[in-house]
Amino acid sequence: MEDPERTARALWALIEPVHAVTYFAPQARSAFEAAGLRGFWRGYFAGRAAPLGAVGPGPVTAAFFGFAPAMVARAVPDVWTRAAPGRVLRARQDGAEAALARLLAGHEPLVEEAAALLTPVAGELDCAGRVLAAANQDLPPPRSAAGRLWHAATVLREHRGDGHVAAWVAAGLDGCETLVLRSGIDLPRTALQPNRGWSDHQWQAARDRLVARGRLASDGTATPAGRRIHRRVEEATDRAAARPWQTLDPAAADRLHRLLAPLARACAAALPFPNPIGLPRPAG
Template identity: 65%
Template structure:
C-alpha cells in the first residue's frame, strides 16, 4: 500500500474514533453540564478551542463547509460561558468517557494503536495547516485513551486542512463542496442541516456548479463533476501522505489491525446519515 492509500485507510479507521466527541452521549453531556446547551455551541467550542478565544471569521475559513451565519451564532459568545482551556478539558473528558465505554474489552488494541499513531505524529509537518498546527501544539497525552483520541483528532484536522486546500484549488467553495458531494453519494438531508445552509443558499450553490457543468438538472454530479471530486480526493490523500512515507510495512499492518476493531466499536454511535464524509459501509 502506498503512502496516499495508507493515509486514506488510516483516516477511514480513525475518523469514527474522533467523532465520538460529537455523536456519543458522553461527548455531548459534558458540554451541556458546563452550560453550553445545543449541539452547535458545543461543537464550535470544542473544535475551535485549540485556536484560543477566536471569533467566527477564522472558524468559518478553516472549518470551510459551514454557513457563516451558523458559526457567528455560536462564536464568540460561547467564550462567555467557557474558556477555550475549559472547552479543551471538556472535549477530552467527554471523548475519554465515550471511548472507555465503547472500547471496553479492547484496551490492549487501544493502547497499541495509540502508541503506533503517536510515533507517526512526532515532528508532524503542519506547514499551511492551521487546525493541524493548533492541535499539534497541545502535545500528545500520556493516558492511552486520551492519546488515541488526540492522535485521531490531530490526523483528521491535518488531513482536513489539506482537503480544504484541494477544494480551494479546484475553485469549489464551502457550500458547493457539500452540494457536489450530495450529487454523488451523501443525501442532501445528511449535509445541509448539519452545516447550517439555507435552502436558498444551497440552490444558489447548485446553480453555480451547474453553470460549470458539474451538476445536471436533477442535481446529480455529471461526469465532469465526478472527475473534479475524484481529483480533490486524490489531492487530499496525497497531502495527507507524508506521515506514511517511510514506515515499515509490518508497522502499518500492526496499526491497521489494532485500529479495525476500535473503529467498528466507535462507528456504532454514528447516525446512519452523518455529515462526516466517510464512504458508506459495504
C-alpha cells in the same frame, strides 16, 4: 499498505471514528453541557475551535470551510462567554476519554498498542499550512492510552482535513458548492444542508452556479466533469495526507490497520450513518 496515499485513505476511515466520538457520543456531549455548552452545535463549534483560542467567527468559518457563515456566527464568539477555551479543552478531553472507555471496553490491549504506534506519527507531523492540525498538535497528549489514541487521531484527522480544504479551494469551489456537488454524487442533501446551515436560497444559488459551469446536470446529479473534480479532490487529499505514512514501515502500517479496525467498528456505534463528514461505516 506500501502505497502512502492508499495508506492515508485506509487509515483515515479508521482514525476518524475515534476522533468523531468527541461530538456524537453521549459522554462527550454531557461533558460539554457540564462546562456550560448546552446544545450539540455549541459543543461542536467550541470543542473543535478551542485549540485556536477565543477566535471569532471569521477564522472558524475559514478553517471549517463547509459551514454557512451565519451558522458559525450564531455560535462564535458566544460560546466563549459560556466557557473559556481552556475549560472547553478540558471538557473535550474528559468527554472523549469517557466515551472511549465505554465504547472500547474489552479492547484495552489494542488501544495501548495503537496509541503507542500512532502517537509518534501525530507528534512528528509537519503541520506547516495546516492550522487546525498544528493547534491540536501543540496540546499535551493525555496520560491514558485511550486519551493518547484520541489525541493522535484528532491531530491526524485535522491534518487531513486542512489538506482537504486546500484541495477544494484549488479546485475552485466554495463551501456550499462542495456540499451541493457531493449531494449529486453519493450523500443525501438532508445529511448535508441542515447540518452545515445553508438556506434553501443559498443552496439553490450554488446549484445554479454548478449547473452553469457544467458540474451538475439540471436534475442536480453530478455530470462526468463534476465527478472528475470530486475524484481529483479526493486524490489530492490523499496525496497531501500521505506524508506521515511515507516513513512508516509497511509492516507497522499493516499492524496499525489491524489494530484500528475493531476499534473503529466499536466507535462507529456512537456515530450517525450517513453523516456530513462523508465517513463510511467501518467494514465488518
